[in-house]
Amino acid sequence: MLSLLDTKILKKLSLEPKLTTSALANSLSTSQPVIWRRIKRLESIGIIKGKRLLLNQELLGFGVKVFLGIKLATKGVISLEDFERAASAIPEVQSIEHVLGLYDYRLRVVSRDIADFERVLRRRIMTLPGVGQVEANVLLSEEVLQGPI
Amino acid sequence: MLKKRKNMLDDLDKRILRYLQNDPESSVAKLAEEAATTPSVVSRRLASLQESGYVLGYELVLDWSALGFEVQVSLRVTLDKTEPSAFNDFLREARKIKEVLEIQTFLGMVDVRLSVVARDMEHYQQVYRDFILVLPHISDIEALMHISTIKMDRRLPI
Numbered sequence: 001m002l003s004l005l006d007t008k009i010l011k012k013l014s015l016e017p018k019l020t021t022s023a024l025a026n027s028l029s030t031s032q033p034v035i036w037r038r039i040k041r042l043e044s045i046g047i048i049k050g051k052r053l054l055l056n057q058e059l060l061g062f063g064v065k066v067f068l069g070i071k072l073a074t075k076g077v078i079s080l081e082d083f084e085r086a087a088s089a090i091p092e093v094q095s096i097e098h099v100l101g102l103y104d105y106r107l108r109v110v111s112r113d114i115a116d117f118e119r120v121l122r123r124r125i126m127t128l129p130g131v132g133q134v135e136a137n138v139l140l141s142e143e144v145l146q147g148p149i
Numbered sequence: 150m151l152k153k154r155k156n157m158l159d160d161l162d163k164r165i166l167r168y169l170q171n172d173p174e175s176s177v178a179k180l181a182e183e184a185a186t187t188p189s190v191v192s193r194r195l196a197s198l199q200e201s202g203y204v205l206g207y208e209l210v211l212d213w214s215a216l217g218f219e220v221q222v223s224l225r226v227t228l229d230k231t232e233p234s235a236f237n238d239f240l241r242e243a244r245k246i247k248e249v250l251e252i253q254t255f256l257g258m259v260d261v262r263l264s265v266v267a268r269d270m271e272h273y274q275q276v277y278r279d280f281i282l283v284l285p286h287i288s289d290i291e292a293l294m295h296i297s298t299i300k301m302d303r304r305l306p307i
Contacts, residue, residue, distance in 0.1 A: 001217070010211070017207040046215040051173040054205040055166065055305060061160075062305055067262075069293075088300045096299035099223065102290055106223065110305065121159065137150070137257030144208065148218070148247040 003036075005030065009038055010047070015083045017051050023086065066140040068125065069103035075134030083130040092120045103135070120147045158203070160187065163193055163307050166203070170304040173207055176307070220273045222294035225259040228286050235286035236260070246280045258289035 002010075003049060008028055012019055018105070038091070042048045055071040061107065078099075087096050087107065095108040111117040123132065158166070161193065164184040169175060177195070181188040223292045228235040236254070242254055243263055251264035265281070267273035281290070 002243075005150075014209045014211070017209040046212050049210040049212050051208050052208045052303060053166075053170050053173040053277055054208050055170070056202050056205055057305060058246040058306055059201075059203050060166075060307060068254075081305060088266055091262050093300065094303050095301045097223075099294055100294040103293060106293065127212045137255040137259050137262075140254045140256055142251065142253040143244075144251055145244065145249055147211070147213070149211075149216070 003038075005034075006038055006042060007149060009035065009040070011146070013039075013048075014146050014149060025074070061112055062110045064117050066109045066117055067137050067139060068105075068109060068121075069135040069137075070105045070107060070125075070128075070129045071102075071108055071132060071133040072104050074130050075104075079130040083131070086128050087125075090120070090124045091121040092124070158307075161190075161192060162203075165191060166198070166307050169195075169204075170307070195253045217268055219269055221265040222267070222273060222296045223293040223295060224263040224265055225291045225293065226260075226261045226263065226280065226287055227285075227289040228260045229288040230260075232286050236301060238285045239287070242284050246276070248276045248280070 005028065009024060012024060012027065014024050021035045022094065024035045028035070039048065043050075059064070059138050072083060083105070084096065084098075087093055087105070092111055093107050094110055094112050099108045107125075109117065109120060111120050117134075120137070121134075124129065161184060165180055168180055168183045172179075177191050179189045181191045182197075184191065195204070226239070228239055230281075232238075239261060240252060240254075243249055243261075245264075248264055248265050248267055249263050251262075253262045253264075254260065255262065263281070265273070265276060267276050
């Protein structure tokens, strides 16, 4: 489905997302319109979802990132929906993944410091509908790799 | 006079960062319009925000299932901490595995988490057996299979 050129574009862009179409065209010895069309196509078939701004969270005062593993106490379609809706509305919750295994959900929570995290955990997370066992792991470091492109 | 950025952002910096978070591909002209200032001011502020380390850069967001990687697994690893170099050895080798998208280290029940993608279950089994299980100093490993993403919003409430 992907041409060799598509793969090369993805590789270059994943290393340097702000590369211009003309720089890409130069380094891949093709023309700018070709690159532009390829990128538009990769976007339209959903492979490229966009770009994300990377900010220094510590400098901006969000020093504590915690991943929560949550097990629901009661299961069933209704409780899943209730839980998901309520959890999505919490601004400190940056991501919610439904998983299969030891936990039902995996949440990424950002907070200013440990005291702030405790507030979020007690007032927002522990009061979510259907919430059962909660495991917290404080994120120390993270790195994103290029992946199998 | 030494030009040093104070460790505080003013309202304009915050506005620019907010708009840029919402639309990372926004042009300087559009940012200026949104933040009610001029393009040259926005350019200067952006350069300064980058220089002082607030803006780290950009990341390309890919949909791995659209690329044909249907299986996404979160591997939670506990390391043998009696070995002083356990973390470094493990991380160094894990970085070499093509199918690993993300490596996170934690304080808590889990030491390291690897986010792994594979084309299908058969491919996953192969990656798991041939590359993951041979990583050094693993004392326990546990898998969470990704079913769906309910929310993915990494913007900060600046």
